[in-house]
Amino acid sequence: METPFQAIRYVTPLREGGSLPGIVEADDDGTYVLKLRGAGQGLKVLVAEVIVGEIGRAIGLRVPEMRAVTLDARIAKYEADEEVQDLLTASVGLNLGVDFLPGSFGYDGSQPPSPREAASVLWLDAFTANIDRMWNNPNLLVWHGQTWAIDHGAALYFHHSWPSRGSNPARFANQGFDASNHVLRDVADDLAPLHDDLAAVVGAGLIDSVLDQVPDEWLEPTDSMPDAAALRTAYRLCLLARLDNPSAWLPRKDPS
Numbered sequence: 001m002e003t004p005f006q007a008i009r010y011v012t013p014l015r016e017g018g019s020l021p022g023i024v025e026a027d028d029d030g031t032y033v034l035k036l037r038g039a040g041q042g043l044k045v046l047v048a049e050v051i052v053g054e055i056g057r058a059i060g061l062r063v064p065e066m067r068a069v070t071l072d073a074r075i076a077k078y079e080a081d082e083e084v085q086d087l088l089t090a091s092v093g094l095n096l097g098v099d100f101l102p103g104s105f106g107y108d109g110s111q112p113p114s115p116r117e118a119a120s121v122l123w124l125d126a127f128t129a130n131i132d133r134m135w136n137n138p139n140l141l142v143w144h145g146q147t148w149a150i151d152h153g154a155a156l157y158f159h160h161s162w163p164s165r166g167s168n169p170a171r172f173a174n175q176g177f178d179a180s181n182h183v184l185r186d187v188a189d190d191l192a193p194l195h196d197d198l199a200a201v202v203g204a205g206l207i208d209s210v211l212d213q214v215p216d217e218w219l220e221p222t223d224s225m226p227d228a229a230a231l232r233t234a235y236r237l238c239l240l241a242r243l244d245n246p247s248a249w250l251p252r253k254d255p256s
Contacts (some may be wrong), residue, residue, distance in 0.1 A: 001050070001213045004068040004094060004186035009120065010075050013084050019045070019153070020087055026069055032097030034069060035153070038188025043162060043218045045153035046096045051181060051235065052128045052152035054210040059120055059198050062148045068215055069097035069164065087096050094215055101148060113147040119186035121149055123198055126177040126191070126249050127242060130155035138183045158238060166224040167234040173241035179251035190253040195246055208232075 011023040011031075019039040025031055037043055050066060057063045076088035112118065121140075125133050132154035133139050139151040156173045179185050216228040225231045242249065 001066065001068045001215065004070045005030070005097065007032075007069050007071050007075060007095075007097075008080060010088065011086075013081070014232075019098050020084070022084070022088075023172045024069065024071075024075075024097070026067075026097060028067075029101075030067070030097070031100040032067065032070070033064075033100050035096040035098060036071075036087055036091040037093060037095050037218070039089055041153060043126050043220055044138055044156075047159070047214050047218050048128075048156045049096055049098070049151075050212055050214050051239075052124065052130065052155045053149075053206050054213060055128070055202055055206070056121075056152070058206055058210070059124065059201050060218065061117070061120055062146055064099040064101060064148060064150060066099070067097040069095050071095050073157065094217060098150070101141055101143045102143060104141040104143035104148065105199060106139040106141055107147065109183075111145060111147075112141050112187045115187060115189040116194070119191050119194050120198065121147075122179060122182055122184055122251060123191050124149070125155070125182065126179065126251055127202070128152070128155040129156075129157055129172070129175060129177060129249075133182075134181045137225070138157075140183065151173040156235075156238075157234070162225065162234070163220075163222050166222070166236065167198075169237045169241035172238045173245040174248045177249040177251060182251075185251075191251055192253070199243055199246070204236070204241060207236055211218050211235055212215050234242060 005026040005028045008027050009025040013022045021033050021035050026033045053063045054078040073092045078087040141148045211232045219228045219231040
């Protein structure tokens with residue numbers, strides 16, 4: 001990502017989700033949904049947001065622009081809500097800003113995307129093992145009549161096991177994906193004809209480019225992966241292994 005912007009005003013918390021992100025204004029005159037490093041899910045959620053969001057953008061999906069945003073301790077000091085103040089204090093430093101889409105509303109099926117676009121969203125979720133796109137939490141917005149994909153922090157679950165188990169690309173490559181409750185399952189085209197086109201975009205070069213956008217300080221070292229370079233290699237190997245094994249995870253269209 002580009003040189004970090006500085007948050008200059010905390011506007012309001014967003015209480016729809018469990019991680020309590022907030023709206024902030026930054027010194028680039030932009031307004032962002034700030035995903036906070038001090039939230040309970042930790043830094044790995046920010047890493048997944050960047051990796052999966054940028055892969056989605058590369059395959060043609062609408063994903064809000066993401067920026068690194070620095071949060072100063074002075075902003076936390078003047079927050080009246082104690083819960084929010086504690087979270088802001090724990091999040092001083094580099095956080096993830098997601099471009100705020102004013103006037104957007106949550107996806108309810110009344111304005112569905114095209115079958116191909118829906119299939120691309122479903123493909124992205126299957127590839128990255130994102131289970132958080134169901135009707136109770138679609139993580140899709142409709143803005144100016146178009147569908148935008150948001151909130152990818154639940155994807156790439158495998159990295160949560162790294163501190164204890166280390167990286168296992170083969171396990172991720174062979175993990176299935178249950179699309180039966182996916183919010184776009186009934187809208188999407190068959191994914192099989194689409195897979196080759198999308199997989200050709202998401203090769204080693206793109207994955208490396210996306211991983212380079214993740215700030216080093218968000219990559220938490222482990223005993224077996226002691227630095228940012230080792231962690232990027234682990235993500236790369238897991239993603240490439242899964243890309244090479246679509247028979248394990250690619251949803252199939254119900255022939256009925």
